[in-house]
Amino acid sequence: MDFISTRGTAPRLGFCDALLAGLARDGGLYLPESWPQFSAAEIRAMRGLSYPDLAIRVLSPFVDGEIDEATFARIVRDAYESFRHPAVCPLVQLDHDTFVLELFHGPTLAFKDVAMQLLARLMDHVLAERGERATIIGATSGDTGGAAIEAFAGRDQTDIFILFPEGRVSPVQQRQMTSSAEANVHALAMGGNFDDCQSIAKDLFNDHAFRDRVALSGVNSINWARVMAQIVYYFSSALTLGAPERPVSFTVPTGNFGDIFAGYAAKRMGLPIERLVIATNDNDILHRTLQSGTYEMQGVVATTSPSMDIQISSNFERLLFEACGRDASEVAGYMAGLKQSGAFTLEPSTLETIRGEFDAGRASMAEIDRTIATTLAETGYLLDPHTAAAVKVARETVSAAPMVILATAHPAKFPDAVQAAANKRPELPAWLGNLMEREERFTTLPSDTKMVKDYIERHSRALR
Ligand SMILES: Cc1ncc(COP(=O)(O)O)c(C=O)c1O
Numbered sequence: 001m002d003f004i005s006t007r008g009t010a011p012r013l014g015f016c017d018a019l020l021a022g023l024a025r026d027g028g029l030y031l032p033e034s035w036p037q038f039s040a041a042e043i044r045a046m047r048g049l050s051y052p053d054l055a056i057r058v059l060s061p062f063v064d065g066e067i068d069e070a071t072f073a074r075i076v077r078d079a080y081e082s083f084r085h086p087a088v089c090p091l092v093q094l095d096h097d098t099f100v101l102e103l104f105h106g107p108t109l110a111f112k113d114v115a116m117q118l119l120a121r122l123m124d125h126v127l128a129e130r131g132e133r134a135t136i137i138g139a140t141s142g143d144t145g146g147a148a149i150e151a152f153a154g155r156d157q158t159d160i161f162i163l164f165p166e167g168r169v170s171p172v173q174q175r176q177m178t179s180s181a182e183a184n185v186h187a188l189a190m191g192g193n194f195d196d197c198q199s200i201a202k203d204l205f206n207d208h209a210f211r212d213r214v215a216l217s218g219v220n221s222i223n224w225a226r227v228m229a230q231i232v233y234y235f236s237s238a239l240t241l242g243a244p245e246r247p248v249s250f251t252v253p254t255g256n257f258g259d260i261f262a263g264y265a266a267k268r269m270g271l272p273i274e275r276l277v278i279a280t281n282d283n284d285i286l287h288r289t290l291q292s293g294t295y296e297m298q299g300v301v302a303t304t305s306p307s308m309d310i311q312i313s314s315n316f317e318r319l320l321f322e323a324c325g326r327d328a329s330e331v332a333g334y335m336a337g338l339k340q341s342g343a344f345t346l347e348p349s350t351l352e353t354i355r356g357e358f359d360a361g362r363a364s365m366a367e368i369d370r371t372i373a374t375t376l377a378e379t380g381y382l383l384d385p386h387t388a389a390a391v392k393v394a395r396e397t398v399s400a401a402p403m404v405i406l407a408t409a410h411p412a413k414f415p416d417a418v419q420a421a422a423n424k425r426p427e428l429p430a431w432l433g434n435l436m437e438r439e440e441r442f443t444t445l446p447s448d449t450k451m452v453k454d455y456i457e458r459h460s461r462a463l464r
């Protein structure tokens, strides 16, 4: 299986090279050249598999033998050992046809752990086999950073540099990023917002001399392997609810569009999914795009669901590539428009294709608060603000199939917001110990690509 770029001019890569590449060299994002297919009989045969065994089954076509089967199976099993729930991603019933898919039972209490625990082990394995080191860059609005640091801390093959927007992440998220004592971890508190951090990370990839000098690799969902790992829980939850006989719909709290794109990928691989519903907070660029057909940047506002405070939704580019029939020149045109004027308008056929698969809705901060309070009162279930945005949007969506809402974070990551909404303070699990008392270690930098480059060159062990 080869992987190709959404912009059409980067080299095709095999799985291991795509894993280490992060962003493609033409600025695009890698996608499999074609979607692996599972027949109804093959999906039926997945029933009853443990989560790791299901992951091995669903992901093996992408790896395509580049990592031998036994080693890949060992890596996958090891990755999900760190989860605190035997089902890894359990499904909880909220009412007769609404379910919550809990993705927060990993070490940092957010869905990012599901992919990151696997990604770090895969990268470590490939780098060790090649006798190489890499510099890992990640931009975060709060959760990717903590999950990546947890997964990469202490690994000899990599140094990790995480850019987070200072003052715009929750105190728990910050402590998860800043309390590692490992020398290969570098938490960088940046001026600006997540989009500024993500734009610096992309600038680093687009400077090919720098990228090669430090052997740059990425852990954001621009890395195909991140999205790939997230496909598995769409299969696990749909199987629990009766796939392939019974279709399901999913509502996904969305920012960088990686998580919901994994749902789209699952559908393309044969999983019967009825609707994919995008839920945004006040930063509602995707909701507006589906309504008007124009993707138009507005300023990012800080909300109580900070991980979704995003306007440049990177993985939307992957969907555009799909929706326009994999026409890389159409995608490149949209991206050039975005760079030039902060907006682009979709071709009518591309918009129609997207609307054929996706719905979208938004939840304001007040609506998120109300949803947390009423869900607690009516069901006894305590939502985090991101999941609450999805619950609010799911409630407004018409779906003949059962609705699965992705619960992307544990409420205890956002205790102040949850307490203000529902008058109930969620406690961090005891196994996190004294997280909030641990000493913090981070470096503050202005939002400036050159300063980040200089910092990385001074601290990366992968320098060539
Ligand atoms: C808790 C939480 N929910 C939702 C999202 C949005 O996910 P995505 O960026 O994959 O759309 C994020 C960040 O990505 C998050 O951390």
Ligand SMILES: N[C@@H](CCOP(=O)(O)O)C(=O)O
Pocket (backbone or CB within 6 Å): 139, 140, 141, 142, 143, 144, 145, 194, 219, 220, 221, 222, 255, 256, 258, 307, 308
């Ligand atoms: N919400 C994310 C933003 C980065 O998204 P990613 O999925 O591309 O890593 C975060 O919490 O950092």
